[in-house]
Amino acid sequence: MALLETSKHCQGSVLGSVNPDLGSERQTASFSVERLTALLDGGAEQTQIRRAVVEAIESDPVFSRENQYFQTQNERYEAAVRKAVHLQKKMHEMGWTENGPEYKYIYRALSGDVAFLLHRVFMRSISVLGSDRQIAKWIPLATQHKLIGSYAQTELGHGTYLQGLETTAVFDTAAQEFILNTPKISAMKWWPGDMGRSATHTVVFAQLYIHGKCYGIHPFIVQIRSLQDHSLCPGITAGDIGPKMNFEHTDNGYLMLKNVRVPRENMLSKFCEVRPDGTYVRQGSQQINYFTMTTVRISLISDEVLIPLKKACTIAIRYSVVRRQSKLKPGEQEVKILDYQTQQEKLLPQLAAAYAFHFTNEYLQELFDRGYREIQRKNFDMLPELHALSSGFKAVITQHCTAGVEICLRACGGHGYSLLSGLPSLYTKILASCIYEGENTILLLQTARFLIKCFMAASAGQPVPPSVTYLAAVKHGKCPAKNKLDFLSPDIYTEAYQHVAVRLTSSTATKLQDLIQSGVKKHDAWNQCTVQLVQAAKAHCHYIAVKNFAETVEKLETKAGIQKIMKHLCDLFALHGIFSNTGAFLHDGYTSAAQVDMVTAAYLDLLAVIRKDAVPLVDAFDFTDQSLNSALGSYDGQVYQRLYEWAQKSPTNQMSPAYERYLKPLLHNTLSKL
Numbered sequence: 224m225a226l227l228e229t230s231k232h233c234q235g236s237v238l239g240s241v242n243p244d245l246g247s248e249r250q251t252a253s254f255s256v257e258r259l260t261a262l263l264d265g266g267a268e269q270t271q272i273r274r275a276v277v278e279a280i281e282s283d284p285v286f287s288r289e290n291q292y293f294q295t296q297n298e299r300y301e302a303a304v305r306k307a308v309h310l311q312k313k314m315h316e317m318g319w320t321e322n323g324p325e326y327k328y329i330y331r332a333l334s335g336d337v338a339f340l341l342h343r344v345f346m347r348s349i350s351v352l353g354s355d356r357q358i359a360k361w362i363p364l365a366t367q368h369k370l371i372g373s374y375a376q377t378e379l380g381h382g383t384y385l386q387g388l389e390t391t392a393v394f395d396t397a398a399q400e401f402i403l404n405t406p407k408i409s410a411m412k413w414w415p416g417d418m419g420r421s422a423t424h425t426v427v428f429a430q431l432y433i434h435g436k437c438y439g440i441h442p443f444i445v446q447i448r449s450l451q452d453h454s455l456c457p458g459i460t461a462g463d464i465g466p467k468m469n470f471e472h473t474d475n476g477y478l479m480l481k482n483v484r485v486p487r488e489n490m491l492s493k494f495c496e497v498r499p500d501g502t503y504v505r506q507g508s509q510q511i512n513y514f515t516m517t518t519v520r521i522s523l524i525s526d527e528v529l530i531p532l533k534k535a536c537t538i539a540i541r542y543s544v545v546r547r548q549s550k551l552k553p554g555e556q557e558v559k560i561l562d563y564q565t566q567q568e569k570l571l572p573q574l575a576a577a578y579a580f581h582f583t584n585e586y587l588q589e590l591f592d593r594g595y596r597e598i599q600r601k602n603f604d605m606l607p608e609l610h611a612l613s614s615g616f617k618a619v620i621t622q623h624c625t626a627g628v629e630i631c632l633r634a635c636g637g638h639g640y641s642l643l644s645g646l647p648s649l650y651t652k653i654l655a656s657c658i659y660e661g662e663n664t665i666l667l668l669q670t671a672r673f674l675i676k677c678f679m680a681a682s683a684g685q686p687v688p689p690s691v692t693y694l695a696a697v698k699h700g701k702c703p704a705k706n707k708l709d710f711l712s713p714d715i716y717t718e719a720y721q722h723v724a725v726r727l728t729s730s731t732a733t734k735l736q737d738l739i740q741s742g743v744k745k746h747d748a749w750n751q752c753t754v755q756l757v758q759a760a761k762a763h764c765h766y767i768a769v770k771n772f773a774e775t776v777e778k779l780e781t782k783a784g785i786q787k788i789m790k791h792l793c794d795l796f797a798l799h800g801i802f803s804n805t806g807a808f809l810h811d812g813y814t815s816a817a818q819v820d821m822v823t824a825a826y827l828d829l830l831a832v833i834r835k836d837a838v839p840l841v842d843a844f845d846f847t848d849q850s851l852n853s854a855l856g857s858y859d860g861q862v863y864q865r866l867y868e869w870a871q872k873s874p875t876n877q878m879s880p881a882y883e884r885y886l887k888p889l890l891h892n893t894l895s896k897l
């Protein structure tokens with residue numbers, strides 16, 4: 224009680240008043256923070272809408288995340304469901320609709336701490352793979368939450384290799400039904416979110432059999448729980464898969480099916496259909512049934528991947544200007560840790576990456592919108608490129624951002640390790656994005672497969688999709704940079720990235736061909752090249768990210784200092800990539816050792832320049848304290864006070880039975896012997 228009173232007293236005196244060490248960082252911004260926020264949002268109007276959504280959500284106590292770090296898995300799940308249900312009421316109250324401008328900001332405002340995310344993937348599957356009739360039937364039911372959906376693809380035995388899935392759907396012509404079974408333990412669906420406890424329906428991916436012939440995996444809508452009392456439907460065994468590294472709020476589940484019958488109309492049939500007589504008709508390739516994944520791989524980047532990195536940067540950079548430790552000059556005050564070059568080198572490249580990938584995401588969205596319009600018209604020409612870029616960038620961005628969040632966590636020293644910093648949960652959550660929706664290595668190999676094909680085609684003078692036309696123009700020159708300032712020219716570094724991407728693709732293609740020509744079987748040759756193929760795919764994505772960032776900067780308004788600071792970040796992103804992968808750039812002599820020294824010099828100079836704007840650059844992400852939920856990252860920078868106050872709330876500060884049961888007997892025993 225006494226502690227609480229002290230903390231209340233302290234709250235009045237300190238929290239909310241900005242720590243001068245943080246305040247001073249905001250006085251010297253070289254650009255308009257508000258203008259940059261608007262740029263990130265896609266216009267000032269969007270910023271307004273987003274803030275209104277955030278305000279409405281955060282002022283509602285049902286959505287509070289105050290005690291999140293102290294909750295058990297069960298409590299997290301229950302809170303997430305409560306929020307999801309309350310959200311429906313809130314949306315109605317606020318007049319927000321699924322097609323309205325506010326919708327996309329709701330999830331960010333809730334910090335993802337809400338149930339029924341896979342319900343959205345369920346709906347996405349129906350909208351992209353379902354016929355008009357199926358869309359008309361299921362989407363309104365799902366939108367009104369008259370059912371709760373999930374996405375049941377992965378099995379205990381197979382997640383990556385979809386051709387190996389063992390769940391079957393056998394067409395019974397007489398009954399006009401599919402009979403679904405998970406014939407062995409390895410066929411059991413395992414992992415689907417929202418399925419362990421909540422879902423009433425799910426999209427099950429199963430091998431389709433008609434008259435004994437297998438047609439590969441197809442999506443089927445299956446009801447798994449009663450809409451009356453939530454009991455499991457006949458033939459269904461389902462439950463929760465238990466504790467995980469994060470995602471405590473989601474009920475990832477398991478599912479077994481025993482002779483579960485669904486009507487013929489339940490196979491999603493925009494592209495593939497089973498006619499009443501058992502005739503199978505398909506438009507596009509077999510992989511069109513993978514299209515939900517392609518769409519989700521792009522959709523998840525913004526909220527699941529970029530936001531955690533932007534939050535981690537906000538927390539770590541704000542903390543790094545209020546944390547003072549050690550002295551730079553003898554006799555002077557201890558310095559802000561962000562003034563150490565090594566600290567800048569940890570954090571500022573992550574900040575640059577957050578901006579770079581923000582713009583990559585816009586590029587991908589635009590590409591997707593174009594591709595999707597064509598696919599809806601049953602023109603599949605863009606699909607291979609879309610698949611290659613969505614796979615490669617899903618992998619590269621999740622990998623980079625996960626590593627970035629971990630760097631931010633470590634950069635906060637001991638306090639970063641506390642859950643109260645907000646960083647551990649950002650890290651354990653974002654880490655899953657390297658695995659779900661396609662494990663990253665697998666996805667990079669898909670990109671590489673496309674690159675090799677296109678490289679071969681381009682070498683033979685055939686046309687290739689726009690993102691890979693550069694593969695046709697192999698240049699053997701040298702990097703023309705003469706001094707470190709030349710490396711601040713986007714043409715110079717973009718060319719260097721392009722050169723590396725072409726070299727890695729062409730040399731791996733040559734190795735592959737040589738192996739095959741020497742008699743090695745095609746699949747063995749492929750396996751012997753996979754490490755280099757992954758490198759080529761990463762280099763391709765890195766090149767496109769750099770090129771896209773540079774082109775975006777070029778088009779930015781020059782007013783309000785925005786273009787200048789974005790140019791610095793673009794340069795930093797590009798030079799950090801060269802600095803950290805010098806081997807790849809030096810390999811064939813395109814870049815010389817002297818030029819790498821120039822890169823290093825230009826890179827280190829930039830750190831000092833961007834350091835001055837580091838706090839305004841994270842302020843521009845515009846996260847509220849509630850959404851950061853971090854004792855280290857709040858706007859006011861009152862780190863120590865907040866850490867202390869939040870620790871008071873921990874249930875670990877309540878008297879534990881361990882004292883009566885163990886400590887007391889131990890200590891009394893010891894006493895008696897003293």
Ligand SMILES: CCCCCCCCCCCCCCCC(=O)SCCNC(=O)CCNC(=O)[C@H](O)C(C)(C)COP(=O)(O)OP(=O)(O)OC[C@H]1O[C@@H](n2cnc3c(N)ncnc32)[C@H](O)[C@@H]1OP(=O)(O)O
Pocket residue numbers: 340343344347374376377382383384385386416510511513514516517519522523527606607610658659660661662665669672673
């Ligand atoms: C929704 C709104 C809100 C969302 C909000 C955010 C959500 C936030 C999430 C948080 C919560 C977590 C949610 C996690 C949800 C799961 O994790 S769901 C499960 C995801 N599972 C996966 O991603 C599985 C990964 N595996 C695969 O994608 C594929 O099977 C593989 C690995 C690509 C291989 O497939 P394969 O059939 O063996 O193919 P392969 O022989 O390699 O290639 C055959 C051809 O198909 C092509 N191909 C393969 N895949 C595709 C494709 N997708 N498209 C086109 N062509 C393809 C290849 O390019 C190749 O073409 P060619 O070169 O022959 O011309």
Ligand SMILES: Cc1cc2nc3c(=O)[nH]c(=O)nc-3n(C[C@H](O)[C@H](O)[C@H](O)COP(=O)(O)OP(=O)(O)OC[C@H]3O[C@@H](n4cnc5c(N)ncnc54)[C@H](O)[C@@H]3O)c2cc1C
Pocket residue numbers: 341374375376377378380381382383384413414415416470475655658659660661662664665
């Ligand atoms: C939090 C979370 C949520 C999820 N939600 C869902 C969901 O809602 N619905 C759903 O259906 N699934 C879901 N999943 C499952 C997820 O999609 C799969 O786990 C993921 O696709 C990886 O597949 P896997 O587990 O089979 O990995 P594996 O393929 O077994 O990977 C293990 C290792 O083997 C390597 N490997 C495998 N094949 C190859 C190859 N051909 N070449 C080279 N290396 C290879 C991989 O690179 C990796 O290093 C979720 C998973 C998580 C963690």
